[in-house]
Amino acid sequence: MYLELSDEQSFFHETVRRFLQTEMPMSKVRELSDSDDGVDRAWWREAANLGWCSLLVPAELGGGSLSGRPLQDASIVAEEIGRMVSPGPFVPVNVVVNALSRHPGPHDGVITELVNGNAIATWAFAESASRWSAPELSATAVIDGDSVIVTGHKTYVESATIADHFLVTARGDGGLTQVLVPRDASGMTIAANGAADLVRRFGNVRLDAVRLPRSAIVGEPGGADADVELQLQMSIALHCAETVGVIDRVFEFTVEYAQDRYAFGRPIASYQALKHRIADQLLALESCKSTTEAAIDAIDEESSDADRLISVAKSYVGTKSLPLISEAVQLHGGIGLTWEHDLHVYGRRVALNRAMYGTPEHHRERICQLLGV
Numbered sequence: 001m002y003l004e005l006s007d008e009q010s011f012f013h014e015t016v017r018r019f020l021q022t023e024m025p026m027s028k029v030r031e032l033s034d035s036d037d038g039v040d041r042a043w044w045r046e047a048a049n050l051g052w053c054s055l056l057v058p059a060e061l062g063g064g065s066l067s068g069r070p071l072q073d074a075s076i077v078a079e080e081i082g083r084m085v086s087p088g089p090f091v092p093v094n095v096v097v098n099a100l101s102r103h104p105g106p107h108d109g110v111i112t113e114l115v116n117g118n119a120i121a122t123w124a125f126a127e128s129a130s131r132w133s134a135p136e137l138s139a140t141a142v143i144d145g146d147s148v149i150v151t152g153h154k155t156y157v158e159s160a161t162i163a164d165h166f167l168v169t170a171r172g173d174g175g176l177t178q179v180l181v182p183r184d185a186s187g188m189t190i191a192a193n194g195a196a197d198l199v200r201r202f203g204n205v206r207l208d209a210v211r212l213p214r215s216a217i218v219g220e221p222g223g224a225d226a227d228v229e230l231q232l233q234m235s236i237a238l239h240c241a242e243t244v245g246v247i248d249r250v251f252e253f254t255v256e257y258a259q260d261r262y263a264f265g266r267p268i269a270s271y272q273a274l275k276h277r278i279a280d281q282l283l284a285l286e287s288c289k290s291t292t293e294a295a296i297d298a299i300d301e302e303s304s305d306a307d308r309l310i311s312v313a314k315s316y317v318g319t320k321s322l323p324l325i326s327e328a329v330q331l332h333g334g335i336g337l338t339w340e341h342d343l344h345v346y347g348r349r350v351a352l353n354r355a356m357y358g359t360p361e362h363h364r365e366r367i368c369q370l371l372g373v
Helices: 007-023 026-032 041-049 070-083 090-101 108-116 225-260 272-300 306-337 343-355 360-371
Strands: 121-124 140-144 147-158 165-172 175-182 188-193 202-213
Touching (some): 007 070, 026 343, 041 108, 070 090, 070 225, 090 108, 090 121, 090 165, 121 147, 140 175, 147 165, 165 202, 175 202, 175 225, 225 272, 225 306, 225 343, 272 306, 306 360
Parallel strands (some): 121 165, 140 165
Antiparallel strands (some): 140 147, 147 202, 165 175, 188 202
16 A cells, blocks of 8 residues: 555565465455354464564553554555455454553553454444444443443444453543453353454444453543544554455456456457546545555544544545445456355455444544534
8 A cells, every 4th residue: 555665564564465365365264254253263373473463552562563653554464454355353453452552551461462362352332323433322331439330232343252352432420431341251241243244253242230340441431532532543544454455456356357358359458448447446546545544644643633534534445445346346247246256255345344433424424523514
């Protein structure tokens, strides 16, 4: 996605791509589609050992950025995951471990487990009637002496059935409160639900007066509003980077097919009408890259404009990505509609990412609100 990478980033990029091509080819992705978890835990530990879960963690807690721009470094992995439609809880683990690292102390042991790949964490944020918006949350976290009691129902929780820790966002006195809930907490129920993606799994999480020590709170009670906003921004940015990887790879093999496929004695890519359509796809693809880069850079630079640029990226990438897949299907013809072709695997990932963390329509509304329109 980025035209210029540092030497360290370039080496990391090559390592990630080679690892995914070798250890998680499309044949393996299709195999995992029949599994309950959608991911191999041993494979995930190998990925973590390559640094996938440490990029957003300070060096003093066992992590470290390659370039001083941690989200840009993480986007390298996200994009390659998209290109291979790979499994794994990359986004939720990194969002949670970053949130914990901003409030070191009580959860340092969990941070170490997540960085090493020995544990998986996920973010329990959205609720059934919400639009990925903090003001719409109804789950509560009530302080009771030396305890905190968490009550609520969370949906669309990625990797819920395999997660060891859940970062639950709830309402507390004066604002949002975040609580790290272990999987075996009394009063918590986890139920799997379906998803269009072949290997990405989700679940519903119900918390019925889950009582935990007050030390389970991440940060200050009622003071997590800024943290939650940053977590949303980072999640959206990484999902956009992943979607860019998806459509970039689809564009590549679509052009290759158009050059190889002959009709009336000529490659179909030589026909002017199709050239125009391919050019339009390329323009949309490059614009998706640019808007995503701008959003990631804004977060790394702690720009006051980050919230607007994130919504611009999410609304644009979400709007353009599905039509790009549709165009690719049309250019492939009948073969593009078959189960054996990989196009539907990429299309499923794009459709899922479009819906996660707010639809394009939701983010266009948000842009209008931010601009006071």
